[in-house]
Amino acid sequence: MKQFMFLFKGGDEVWDAKTPEEQNAHMEKWMEWIGQISEQEKYMGGERLYPAVNTVHPGGTKVTDRSLVEAKELVGGYIIVLAETMEEATGMAKGCPGLQWESSVEVREVWPEDV
């Protein structure tokens, strides 16, 4: 099995526009999704990230406190899963509830594999 990282991008505006109840209901779906992956023993862990960004630019002296990337490119979190192939991992990523709230999922294989 190889490790794949799902990077969740964008969707913050949609999230912010929802009521706390809607947000909770949405997180239930995340739990169901990750729960299913976990039941197959393919879930390794993950974290959510706050939207605040500090970027240290090449050379190491220049720091900006705002992401220069567009909001839809802003990484909001990641999880790491196990899969045999990129195709399988991509298939798993299609179940991500964030996709319904204008997030995208970037699927990347972890290098080197270490399981």
Add this chain to the structure above:
Amino acid sequence: MESQDHIDNTLNHLFRQESGKMVAVLIKIFGTENIAIAEDVVQDALVSALETWKFRGMPDNPKAWLYRAAKNKAIDIIRRKKHSKTIDFSDPERKLLTSEYTLTSTMDSFWKEQHIQDDFLAMMYACCHPDISSENQITFILKSLCGFSTKEVAKSFLTSEDTISKRLYRTKEYFRKHKIRPRIPFLEEIETKTEVVLSTIYLMFNEGYNSTHDDQLIRKDLISQALWLCKSLLDSKRTRLPQVYALMSLMCFHTARIESRTTKDGNLILLSDQDRKIWDIELIKLGSKYLNQAAFGDTLTTYHVEAAIAYQHCTASSYETTNWKEILKYYDLLLNINYDPIVFLNRCLVILELKGPSEALDVIEKINDHKVMNRYYLYHAIMGKIYERLIQPNVAVEYYQQALKLTQSKIEKHFLKQKIARILN
């Protein structure tokens, strides 16, 4: 603002009722190696309830408030300890607690009503592990599942708080070392495991019912907690076994008579002299109901038979009209299930009532092992009674005096002294 007393009372009641359940859920969340964390969370939730309610008044649903407080504190702890080794997050049930994507929803599902009751029962079975001594079992159950303070447990056992702390420590160490995972036993082992739980509950009950100390409040507490624990076994389909109904029935019958067993000054009153009018009819009805419910399947336990005996006593309109014949049959049945010297001696008492002192003496003299019997207070008390009925007061007094030496109970000592004095006068 509500009166402090009102809040204190509600809180005390709520705490007794709910703390055990909250502890059980939290132990499931943190693991049995972290019982102390679970207990701290409950304690914290309680303190914050007391502080908040003092100023803002009691919430509409105090129980839900308390659970929410405990849940939020548990979330804080998970967040704080996520990267320490304290909590075993490799456990599949806990894995989803490690990510913010799943933490809150996973935590919510731990606190769903149907899980809470199961966790509580699972914890009860875990406490009643045969490797843990029965006094350690009861100590732990009272402290962790019944919300007693260490001081109250110490009072129940007539021992120091220090001893209780040591017992609790040992039990927690046992859980930690053996990585016990509380669960309700599978179908094929539920009978044997429930047997240990029931005997622990019955011990707790007897500690209250027959106990040697005179703190009425603590005794009533022990009895009501034993009834409550047994009731919670009856509330779940999986643990609703005939023997559980039987024990519940037996304890109801005993409890029905509790007020008539002692005088206002705490002196013992014999069954023959008890005021049957003050027996609790509702409890007797309840006991009969449970006894009927106990009669399914093909299990006949000592609880069934003891409850049947208690039923006979509770429903006899007077001591004289007691159905001794039926009761004798039950005693024979009891001895058949399991030979027990105490049961044998009690059977001799039945023979004394049914057939008179000479017959009773015959039976008692047939015992092979007088050495063992000699150690029992009850043996000497019964011999005294038999000789009293045979009108041999001097022999009777000798036996009563021997009995006096063998009991620790203040009430029984007083009772025997009175008897001796009455004969000597």
